[in-house]
Every structure is written in C-alpha cells, then in structure tokens.
Amino acid sequence: MIDRRHFNLGLGGLAAVWAAGVSAQGRKVFRGANSVGIVDAQQCFITCGRHPKLRYFEQEGVELDFVNMSSANQAMVGIARGQAEFGSLAPGVYLPAIAKEPQLGIIAVYNWLPRNANVVVVKPDSPVKTIKDLAGKRIGIRNQGDGGVFALQTMYGELGVKTSDINFIAVGDSGVAGTALTQGNVDAIVTYDTAAARIEAVGMPLRYLDLPPNYARLGAGWMGIRRKDLKEDRKAVVGFFRAVAKSTLFAHTNLGEAINIHWALYPETKSKNKSDAESRQEIELILGRRKDNWIRRPDDPDQRWGASSLEEWQQIVAITARSTANPQLPQQLGDLGNVFTNELIDEVNAFDKAAVVRQAQEFRST
Structure with missing residues (x-):
C-alpha cells in the first residue's frame, strides 16, 4: 500500500504552507481549479505522475493539488483570484470573459484535450x-x-x-x-x-x-494559468506541464495502471457502495470514452503535447462571436497572443516519449 501521507504532505497540518504555494519539501504547489467539483479517477491522466516509481512532478520540483469548484466559470475566476494555479478553460466561457475584462490576467498555455470531448x-x-x-x-x-x-x-x-x-x-x-x-x-x-x-x-x-x-475538429480543453506566474516562475510552469504531458502519455499507454495509481493515492475517491470489480468496470467505461481525446489526432500536423494553433483559435473566436451574438468579439480580443501561447511547448516536450511508453508498458503497481 502506498503511503498517502508521502503524497499529500500532511495536508491537514500544512494547509497554510500549501495555500502559500510551496510544499513542505520546498516544491511549488500547482493547485488545479477542478470545475467538476470532485476528484475521481477521471483525473488519473494527471495524478498518476505522482507515483513514487514515476515521480514526474517531483523530478520537476513541483507538486499537484486540487481545489474543487462548482463550474467552469468559477474555476476561471478562481485562477484569476489566486485560489488555484491552473485549470481547464472552456473557450465559450473564457473568450467573452477576456474580451470584457482583459485585466483578468489568464492565458491558455496547454491544450490538454486536443480532440473535441x-x-x-x-x-x-x-x-x-x-x-x-x-x-x-x-x-x-x-x-x-x-x-x-x-x-x-x-x-x-x-x-x-x-x-x-x-x-x-x-x-x-x-x-x-x-x-x-x-x-x-x-x-x-x-x-x-x-x-x-x-x-x-x-x-x-x-x-x-x-x-x-x-x-x-476543434480541441475541447486548454489549461490556463495567470500571466504573472508565466512571467515570474516560468521554469516551474514548464516543469509542471512537462509532468502533465508525461502523466497523460503514461495513462493513455496503460490506463489500467493509471487507475490503480489514482485509487492508491486517493483511496477516498473509490466508491464505498460498489465492489472493486463494479468500480473498475464503471471507470473503464467512462475513460474508454475519454482516453483518445487526451492525444492528438493522427493527421494533426503538430504532434507536440499541449500545442495550439492560431488557425484553431481563430475558428473558435469566430464561432464564439456568432454563438454569443457579439460580432465585435474578434476586435475586442485583438491579438490572439493575449488569449493563448505556445511559448512553453517545445520545452514541455523535451523528454523521451519512447521511454515513458516503455515505462508504462512495463509498470506494475503491485
């Protein structure tokens, strides 16, 4: 059994330290604004990287935590207010908000759902x-x-x-x-x-x-952060998203073990009303619908983890302008460099992908 205290770093006694953004080991804590309100095995694509045999986040000098939110809008506001360091941005919520309040200070940096989910x-x-x-x-x-x-x-x-x-x-x-x-x-x-x-x-x-x-053909989810963090703590931000990319590749390669790792790290997220077999059948059905949306389409010209394209964002802006009956949205947003950036992506992808795949294929948690 994995010692969960090792991973959560004594959350109860160190709440103030975590809130300040630094773990007891001196690693920067990235709190995710979790818009679905619960942490469950759906998040195994990111949580699996915390396993002591993998240590993807630890190797980058960062840690992962979650802050539960009730909606995509609350999650975005939570990032802007410093209640979380990152979160998934829904373009239909994000773009009108940036157009109305450019000072919100959030930018999309990592495309975590490159296919439409x-x-x-x-x-x-x-x-x-x-x-x-x-x-x-x-x-x-x-x-x-x-x-x-x-x-x-x-x-x-x-x-x-x-x-x-x-x-x-x-x-x-x-x-x-x-x-x-x-x-x-x-x-x-x-x-x-x-x-x-x-x-x-x-x-x-x-x-x-x-x-x-x-x-x-459009992506469905981008992780956004505060511009302030991108400027002031760039190395940690790059490291965090590199760990996310490794974790996602691991989970896509060996979904069963990613689920096992998540349940070992977060045992309270396993159903108390179902047998282990029932719980596994349910989550494998759920993530069977999702797992291919974590990775890029085979015909995508840019296969880098987390990459966005200007053309895609232009389409998203145009569609959002029509759907919100705001034809001025493109002008209000101006330079789309204010909306998204790929500046981290080459560094995020600076890891041995074949080695991660081999690690996932050979991994046994028990």
Missing part, C-alpha cells in the same frame, strides 16, 4: 436526428454555470440556428441526469464524453448526435 446525447428512440432538430427543445446541462451552455451555443452558431431557441434545464449528473432524459423532462443533454459515459454506466443507453463538422 463535447457530446450531445438523446434517448435511443428519440425522434431527434441532428443537432439542428433541437431548436426550441429542452436541453439538459449539469448546472447553469456549466460549459455545456456555451458548447451548444457554439454548435448552433456554426449551424446558423438562433441561440435564443435554446431552453436550458439543470439536470445534475449521472443517474439523475439520465432519469431526466428517460422520463422526458429534457429532450437532450449536452455535456462531456465522460459525463455521458457516467449515464451509460448506470444502465441508461444513449444515442450520440453528430457534432457540426468544423466544431468537431
């Missing part, structure tokens, strides 16, 4: 065949601050459907959300791949609607 699901027997058919329908989302709101608005923008024709209804997660759909309280749910898989995991079948073609 947003999904729109309906009951298998639903008469709805396409996303266009959802105009005027009731759309389920996790909560009113959820990124699904902006995802569907963005899809509607590409399809030329009025965003005023959306009636969003908060339905929560997992079985609660699935029940809302099966009982006809909503006509569809817009969410992430993993959240839809949680509905399927409790025995509620879904049908996935095709995403609009241009939107389907």
Whole structure:
C-alpha cells in the first residue's frame, strides 16, 4: 500500500504552507481549479505522475493539488483570484470573459484535450436526428454555470440556428441526469464524453448526435494559468506541464495502471457502495470514452503535447462571436497572443516519449 501521507504532505497540518504555494519539501504547489467539483479517477491522466516509481512532478520540483469548484466559470475566476494555479478553460466561457475584462490576467498555455470531448446525447428512440432538430427543445446541462451552455451555443452558431431557441434545464449528473432524459423532462443533454459515459454506466443507453463538422475538429480543453506566474516562475510552469504531458502519455499507454495509481493515492475517491470489480468496470467505461481525446489526432500536423494553433483559435473566436451574438468579439480580443501561447511547448516536450511508453508498458503497481 502506498503511503498517502508521502503524497499529500500532511495536508491537514500544512494547509497554510500549501495555500502559500510551496510544499513542505520546498516544491511549488500547482493547485488545479477542478470545475467538476470532485476528484475521481477521471483525473488519473494527471495524478498518476505522482507515483513514487514515476515521480514526474517531483523530478520537476513541483507538486499537484486540487481545489474543487462548482463550474467552469468559477474555476476561471478562481485562477484569476489566486485560489488555484491552473485549470481547464472552456473557450465559450473564457473568450467573452477576456474580451470584457482583459485585466483578468489568464492565458491558455496547454491544450490538454486536443480532440473535441463535447457530446450531445438523446434517448435511443428519440425522434431527434441532428443537432439542428433541437431548436426550441429542452436541453439538459449539469448546472447553469456549466460549459455545456456555451458548447451548444457554439454548435448552433456554426449551424446558423438562433441561440435564443435554446431552453436550458439543470439536470445534475449521472443517474439523475439520465432519469431526466428517460422520463422526458429534457429532450437532450449536452455535456462531456465522460459525463455521458457516467449515464451509460448506470444502465441508461444513449444515442450520440453528430457534432457540426468544423466544431468537431476543434480541441475541447486548454489549461490556463495567470500571466504573472508565466512571467515570474516560468521554469516551474514548464516543469509542471512537462509532468502533465508525461502523466497523460503514461495513462493513455496503460490506463489500467493509471487507475490503480489514482485509487492508491486517493483511496477516498473509490466508491464505498460498489465492489472493486463494479468500480473498475464503471471507470473503464467512462475513460474508454475519454482516453483518445487526451492525444492528438493522427493527421494533426503538430504532434507536440499541449500545442495550439492560431488557425484553431481563430475558428473558435469566430464561432464564439456568432454563438454569443457579439460580432465585435474578434476586435475586442485583438491579438490572439493575449488569449493563448505556445511559448512553453517545445520545452514541455523535451523528454523521451519512447521511454515513458516503455515505462508504462512495463509498470506494475503491485
């Protein structure tokens, strides 16, 4: 059994030290603004790098922690206010916020979901065949601050459907959300791949609607940090995201062991109401929907971990401008160097990827 105290560094007695951003060992702590509100094995793509046989974060002189948030918007605000050092940015939330408040001081530095992980699901027997058919329908989302709101608005923008024709209804997660759909309280749910898989995991079948073609080619998640940290602690930021890249490659190569590591590090995140076999079956279904979205498409011309492209961001801005009925958004944002940067990416990728793959293939946690 792994000594969890070694990893959490005595969180109870060192809360003030962690809050100051430095661990007891002198390593900079990167607190993640966790917009889904819970730490579970979905995060194994990043947490696995903390295993003592891997030590990806420790080798870079950094540590990982999480701060639970209730929505994508709260997570972004949490980063800006210094309550977290990094977090996933939903473009539909992030871009309008930067346009309105350039002084927010956040910039996207690492594309952690280079494939589109947003999904729109309906009951298998639903008469709805396409996303266009959802105009005027009731759309389920996790909560009113959820990124699904902006995802569907963005899809509607590409399809030329009025965003005023959306009636969003908060339905929560997992079985609660699935029940809302099966009982006809909503006509569809817009969410992430993993959240839809949680509905399927409790025995509620879904049908996935095709995403609009241009939107389907876009990434779904970027990790953002404060510009201040990029300027003042660049080495630690590079090291942190290099550890993230290594961890993600490990998890994609050997998902089963990444899950084992997560549960060993965070035993309280394992279900108390299910057997180990049931828990594993559930999380493998969920992450089976997600794992390929961690890596770049084979035809992506830029295979670097975390890289973005100007063309992709230009498309995202244009679609967001249409979906938010703000044609001035590109002008308000100005130079997209204010929105994202690739300046860390070459350094982040300065590691032996083949060695990480071999390590993952040979790894045994027990």
